[in-house]
Amino acid sequence: MMLAAWYTANGPAEQVLQVGQQPVPEAGTVQVRVRLACSGVNPSDVKSRSGARAVRWNLIIPHSDGAGTIDQTGEGVQAGRVGERVWLWNAQYNRPHGTAAQYIVLPAQQAVVLPDNVSFEAGACLGIPALTAYRAVELAQLEAGQTVLIIGGASGVGYYAAQIARARGARVLTTVGSQTKAAFLRERGIDESILYKEEPVAERVLAMTGEKGVNAIIDMDLSTTIALVEQGALAPHGRFVCYGSNERGTVPLNYGAWLPRSLSLHFFLVYELTQAQRTRAIDGIQALLRDGQLQHNIGPVYDLTKIVSAHQTVEGGTSFGNVIVNCAGR
Known part of the structure; x- marks a missing residue:
């Protein structure tokens, strides 16, 4: 089992967000499993939870952005990717399970190599x-x-x-x-x-x-x-x-x-970027990261068990910098 945050209905963070145990997912065909270090909280995440997007699944683990380490590969993915540090995009877009958890499974292309000179906290800011x-x-x-x-x-x-x-x-x-x-x-x-x-x-x-x-x-x-x-x-x-x-x-x-x-x-x-548009964007960001040309504004960091506070901070507009949830208990 893994520690995760989730909600089953739209509403205020303190009323609908729960934290507890969920099954650890297994990587399927052309998928990777990522042991998450950090999850990024975006305004779109809190808007979705509050009701901007109706709940489409029985249980939603929120957040589309995150960073961590690949620890399992599915069929069709090179086993050599195990151990890669990665940042994620669209992790919870049109899917029920996002990055507010200790593990996530998603298509291998949505896990992008995170350069060694970039922290997991910074990696969790990149997706959106x-x-x-x-x-x-x-x-x-x-x-x-x-x-x-x-x-x-x-x-x-x-x-x-x-x-x-x-x-x-x-x-x-x-x-x-x-x-x-x-x-x-x-x-x-x-x-x-x-x-x-x-x-x-x-x-x-x-x-x-x-x-x-x-x-x-x-x-x-x-x-x-x-x-x-x-x-x-x-x-x-x-x-x-x-x-x-x-x-x-x-x-x-x-x-x-x-x-x-x-x-x-x-x-x-x-x-909804096209494949060509997203490829250009990812390649461009990767080049800037490798060259050290992209700085990051890391804001408050909350433990996964404090995800309600993280959402409230984003909703209140009082934070300066990207709000991060620590998924690994580091």
Whole structure:
């Protein structure tokens, strides 16, 4: 048996999340079993548990991101993979059992080699945040010398996107919610931040770009950021790359503000990348990791038995950095 966390119905973390013993899974054909060290907690995980996605199985072990060591291979997988340090993607997407456990079985391709210079805690941050960031920057089609505005530059996705864009030679502007977050970014060489709670963002963008605007905007909230586009923050022929919206219904778009400037809007869902898109993203992230060009913002780390607190921290929006659950009791 293994220690795992699970829920059988949607609801508040303290009411539906349970921790106890579950059977250790066995690797099937073209699968690997991973002994998990860490599990990453993403906003999508807490939204799914709270009811954004209805429960489709009798029991759900949450979380799509994680890192650990392969300890068993199924038929069709090289036995030499046993002992590999790996990070995981889509571990609980369209599947009932995710990474909030001591072991997980999943298709071998969803376990990616974790370079020796990267901790398990960092590996548990990569699946959703880093892949989202990489695809967003790719869609932004940034060229060296161009400028991108990343909303929430100190967030999980935003911090990775800022680094990936900078690695491509782009000038990076970010919005942040506090001086603490601005200082965090400055210490890491990302020093052009806008305090969105205190400053008019579109005006500041125009001032910082000589009234030209940025070549691309990357953000997760269409419903608020669309206003920046229509206030002139996005330069002609600019691209707004969006991977979510706080408003789930209709979001008005001023057609007259977009067409004359040949602006474009690009949506994507990280869970549904094509094979080619995901391969490029994984290969790109692996190269950045091997070269030591990708830093990580590890936030609070909770023991698996404290998973309720981990979910509450993410839901409350009070954490700074990616929230991690320690699955191995290390």
